[in-house]
Amino acid sequence: MGTINDILPSELLYDIFVRLEFSSFEQLLAVSSTCKLWRRLIFDEWFLNKYFAFNHQKYLIGYWKFDEGHEHIGKDSSAIIEKSNISVWGKPTVENCFIGNCAVFDGRSSIDISVYDKCEYHTDIYSVSLWLFYDPCADGVSRTAISLYEYRQAWLQLSMFFQLGSIYVQNKCRISDGQYMCDGATSEVKQEEWFHVVLCFNRNRQQLWINGKLVNESDMSARNRLRQKPTLLNWSELPRDIPFNFHLGSADQQHSQRWKGKLADVVVLSRWLKPIEIRAIYTQKVAFDKLNVGTYLFKDDK
Numbered sequence: 044m045g046t047i048n049d050i051l052p053s054e055l056l057y058d059i060f061v062r063l064e065f066s067s068f069e070q071l072l073a074v075s076s077t078c079k080l081w082r083r084l085i086f087d088e089w090f091l092n093k094y095f096a097f098n099h100q101k102y103l104i105g106y107w108k109f110d111e112g113h114e115h116i117g118k119d120s121s122a123i124i125e126k127s128n129i130s131v132w133g134k135p136t137v138e139n140c141f142i143g144n145c146a147v148f149d150g151r152s153s154i155d156i157s158v159y160d161k162c163e164y165h166t167d168i169y170s171v172s173l174w175l176f177y178d179p180c181a182d183g184v185s186r187t188a189i190s191l192y193e194y195r196q197a198w199l200q201l202s203m204f205f206q207l208g209s210i211y212v213q214n215k216c217r218i219s220d221g222q223y224m225c226d227g228a229t230s231e232v233k234q235e236e237w238f239h240v241v242l243c244f245n246r247n248r249q250q251l252w253i254n255g256k257l258v259n260e261s262d263m264s265a266r267n268r269l270r271q272k273p274t275l276l277n278w279s280e281l282p283r284d285i286p287f288n289f290h291l292g293s294a295d296q297q298h299s300q301r302w303k304g305k306l307a308d309v310v311v312l313s314r315w316l317k318p319i320e321i322r323a324i325y326t327q328k329v330a331f332d333k334l335n336v337g338t339y340l341f342k343d344d345k
Contacts, residue, residue: 064098091337095320099331104163105156105311107291108330109137109144116146117154117291120332128157132298138305141237142174143330145307146291150178150186153293153301158191158286163313165285168245170316172324172331174307176237177203177210186302187294189309191286199242200294203232214242214251230258237307239325243315255325257318 071085071094084090106120113136117129133152137144146154158164175188187202200215212232230253232238241252251259287296291309294300310331323339324331 088337088341091340092335093337095334095336099312099334102312102314103310104161104166104169104313105158105289105309106331107146107306107309108332109146109307113137117156119156123161123163124156124158128160130155130157132293135292140174140176140305140307142307142328145174145176145305147305148292148302150301150303153298154291155293155296156289156291158289164289166313168313168315170244170310170312170314171199171201171242172239172308172310172312172316172321174237174239175212176305176307178304185300186304187290187300188292188302188304188306190290190294191288199244201240201242202294202300212240212251212253214244214249216244216249237305241316241321241324245315252321255322 074085103121104123107117108120109116110120111118115126116135116137117131118126119129131152131154133149135149135152135154136147138147139145171189173189177186185202187200190200190202201212202215203210203212210232212230230251232253239252239254241250243250243252247262249261250257289311290296290298291306292302308330319340320334320336323336324334326339327334
C-alpha cells in the first residue's frame, strides 16, 4: 500500500493543507518538515498567500472598505451586516487615500452598526485592524475612532487622548456586565500621519500593535487591573457581554467623543491575528482583501 503522497495528487494535498487550522505559523512550518513533498508544497509563496487568504475569510465578521461612495458609506463588505442594521449620523464623507478609500469624520458624524442579533459577534476572542489619521487641527479632547462600548455591554473603545502635549492611542475593554474593566493598553503616537493599529483581545489578555510593532500588552486577569476583583474561582466562569452596536467615529449610542479625522480598511476577525500577518499588513499597505502574507515572507520581509 502506498503512502498518502502516492495516493493523493499534489493539488488535493494543497487544498487539504489550506483548510487545516494551525495554532501558529511555526506549527505549520513544523508540519512541512515531515517530508520533502510537504515541505515543497507548504513552504511556497503561492500556497501561503492562499492559506492565509482562506483563513482570513473564514474568520472575517466585519469589513469596512468605504469603496461604494457616500450613499453606502456604512456598507459591510463581509456581507454579515445588512443595510437595515446601519445608521449614519451627520455627514461622513468618502475620499481617496493611499490604501484605496477612507471615511472622513468631521467631529460631528458617526456610523452605528447593530450587531446584537449577529451570532458571529458572540465571541470571546477577536482582532481589529484599521488605519487611522487624526486631524491635527482637532481640539484637545479625547476622540474615539471605533467602539463596542455600551453601558454594561462593552467590548472595546479605541480612542486618542492628550496628556502633557502628547497624543496617545488607548484601547479599553470591559468584561461581564461592566463590572470588570481593564484600563487598557496605551501608547504614544506622532501627529499628522497615517498609522496602522491592531487590537487583539480575549478574556485573559489584550495587545495593542502600532505600525507593525507590539507596543503594549495587558494581562486581563491581573487582579490589580480590574475595577472589581473577581475571585480566581469565578473569573473563568464570568460570561462576556454581548455587544449591542459597533460604532465607527464615536464612543457610544449618545455619539460622544466623536472622531475628527479619517478611518480606512476597518477589519474585524473572530480570531487572534498572528504577528506575521500584522507586520505584512503594515509593510504592504494594501487593503486587507489584497494582502499576500506569502509574498511578504518571501519578498517583503528583508
